[in-house]
Amino acid sequence: MSNGGGSEQFAGVQALLRDDLxxxxxxxxxxxxxxxxxxxxxxxxxxxxxxxxxxxxIPQGFWGLVPHEVAQYCATSSQDGLRIRRVAVAxxxxxxxxxxxxxxxxxxxxxxxxxxxxxxxxxxxTALYQSALQILADLDDPAQRSSASLPPLAGIASEELRLAMxxxxxxxxxxxxxxxxxDPEECVAIVEAKSxxxxxMVCRLACAVVGASGxxxxxxxxxxxHVGIAAQLENDIHDLEQEIAAQGGIQSLKKTDLARAxxxxxxILAYQNTLQKSSPPVDTTDYRGQGQxxxxxxxxxxxxQAWAGAIFHRLSAAALVDPIERLRGMAFPPRLHExxxxxxxx
Amino acid sequence: xxxxxxxxxxxxxxxxxxxxxxxxxxxxxxxxHLPVLVVQAASLALQRDPAEHGVWY
Numbered sequence: 001m002s003n004g005g006g007s008e009q010f011a012g013v014q015a016l017l018r019d020d021l022x023x024x025x026x027x028x029x030x031x032x033x034x035x036x037x038x039x040x041x042x043x044x045x046x047x048x049x050x051x052x053x054x055x056x057x058i059p060q061g062f063w064g065l066v067p068h069e070v071a072q073y074c075a076t077s078s079q080d081g082l083r084i085r086r087v088a089v090a091x092x093x094x095x096x097x098x099x100x101x102x103x104x105x106x107x108x109x110x111x112x113x114x115x116x117x118x119x120x121x122x123x124x125x126t127a128l129y130q131s132a133l134q135i136l137a138d139l140d141d142p143a144q145r146s147s148a149s150l151p152p153l154a155g156i157a158s159e160e161l162r163l164a165m166x167x168x169x170x171x172x173x174x175x176x177x178x179x180x181x182x183d184p185e186e187c188v189a190i191v192e193a194k195s196x197x198x199x200x201m202v203c204r205l206a207c208a209v210v211g212a213s214g215x216x217x218x219x220x221x222x223x224x225x226h227v228g229i230a231a232q233l234e235n236d237i238h239d240l241e242q243e244i245a246a247q248g249g250i251q252s253l254k255k256t257d258l259a260r261a262x263x264x265x266x267x268i269l270a271y272q273n274t275l276q277k278s279s280p281p282v283d284t285t286d287y288r289g290q291g292q293x294x295x296x297x298x299x300x301x302x303x304x305q306a307w308a309g310a311i312f313h314r315l316s317a318a319a320l321v322d323p324i325e326r327l328r329g330m331a332f333p334p335r336l337h338e339x340x341x342x343x344x345x346x
Numbered sequence: 347x348x349x350x351x352x353x354x355x356x357x358x359x360x361x362x363x364x365x366x367x368x369x370x371x372x373x374x375x376x377x378x379h380l381p382v383l384v385v386q387a388a389s390l391a392l393q394r395d396p397a398e399h400g401v402w403y
Contacts (some may be wrong), residue, residue: 162395188347269351308354308391309347315383 009335010059014048017064018090021048028131037116041096044112047227048092062339063091063202069336070206070220074170074328080210086135087153087209091202094132094157098198100125105172106260133157139209151208160201168192176265179271187268188309191232191309192225199228219324226317227340233310236264244299265309269302270294277301318342349380353388367392 021042029035043049048061059065067086075084100121103110113121136153170190174182203224209218274294317340321332337343355362366374371389375382 184351185348301355304358304391304394305351307394308350308387309391312347312350312383312387315387315397319383 003148009338013065013068014059017061017085017088017092018048018069020085021061021064021092024089025049025132026174028127032127034120034124034127037120038128040116041100041112041121041124041128042092044110047096058340061092063095064088064176067091067202067206067209067341069333069339070203071210073330073333074207074212074216074220075210077199077210078124083139083209084206086139087205087240090132090135090139091155093128093135094161095198095202097125097129097132101129102168105168108150119343136205150211153205156204156208157201157267160204163197165200167191167195167197167322170194171262175261177263179263179268182263182268184265184268184272187263187265188229190263191229191265195232196225196228199231200224213327216324216327218329219320223317223320223324223340223342226313226320227342230310230313230317230341231315233306234266237266237306237310240264240266240270240299241303244296266299266302266306268334270298272304273298273301314342349384351389353378353380353384354391357388357392362390 025035025042027037028038032038039049041047043051045052046058046062046065047059050060065088068084071080071084071087100112102108103113104118104122116124116322133154136157140152140154167190171194174190193230200221201224203220204217207220212220269292277295277298321337321342325331334343353367357367363374367385367389371385372382374380374389378385382392
């Protein structure tokens with residue numbers, strides 16, 4: 001399986017998108033009080049303007065690169081380049097905004113949050129969100145559209161964002177629910193709503209901006225859903241692994257998913273493993289069993305189970321490549337495989 | 347995805363199934379009438395090196 005996309009093959013596209021984003025940022029700084037803080041937010045690790053060393057796995061500006069690569073593959077006209085880049089920048093702004101909103105909602109820490117403070121970060125994220133939607137609305141302007149039949153980008157974003165916010169809300173509400181009320185199927189449904197929808201949105205926007213056919217768009221939307229779900233599961237697995245590794249066990253966990261009783265997929269599975277495999281049964285009313293920790297093996301098994309789920313969604317996305325290539329009449333370029341994380345050796 | 351979870355859980359309690367999933371996943375798919383993707387996912391998960399990370403982090 002691919003180890004992600006920190007490779008240099010995206011350097012050229014990243015440079016183009018950075019130029020566009022810097023031009024947008026210069027205007028924002030000159031016009032709005034939040035402009036300077038937007039520059040800070042967009043320069044955090046993983047973001048397109050990051051100054052830190054790039055991740056080995058995720059290329060900087062990932063959320064701009066995905067729509068760019070999908071749209072380039074679907075485009076039939078070389079005239080679409082500027083519009084594709086504007087959609088890519090809008091996606092980068094939008095997902096950056098959502099990332100910070102999520103950080104605040106989950107009370108996670110970051111250097112950006114510490115530097116700006118919650119009030120400025122919240123206002124800046126809101127401004128980035130609104131700016132992204134404005135870019136999409138501008139592209140929907142009949143004067144800027146290459147064809148009157150293109151689907152409205154703002155409508156696509158609105159539809160998927162409302163679903164994502166519903167998923168996010170379900171996730172927050174789940175924190176207050178007891179462990180025995182949520183099963184793995186519901187947990188995956190929440191993941192699909194909150195994360196699958198966002199990656200699907202980015203793929204749909206990419207298809208729409210170049211006027212891809214309904215069939216092609218539907219296939220890319222499905223790929224986006226699978227990739228978004230897989231990524232969220234991997235993230236949750238990674239968080240659990242880190243917590244276990246950092247604490248040398250689960251007895252003294254301090255933070256994040258476990259401490260907040262977040263109903264992530266691996267934790268729901270760990271809960272069920274504890275119910276099924278412990279003899280005598282441990283108290284599962286609390287994640288740490290009210291002083292009696294869930295067995296470490298329950299977490300280890302859950303990580304393997306959840307990993308299978310993540311792989312299943314990556315494989316499901318990869319299985320859509322053949323039909324897409326037949327529809328498009330063109331092979332998937334390696335960069336597209338790479339950015340979607342679907343170059344799986346199975 | 348429920349089928350994947352069920353299969354991995356079974357394999358965690360059954361060494362023979364685990365070995366079969368790793369060495370001959372196609373046969374497991376055939377014998378158990380399971381979709382190939384389901385068996386592939388279970389097989390890859392069981393072979394995962396704990397040091398291996400996901401794609402996006």
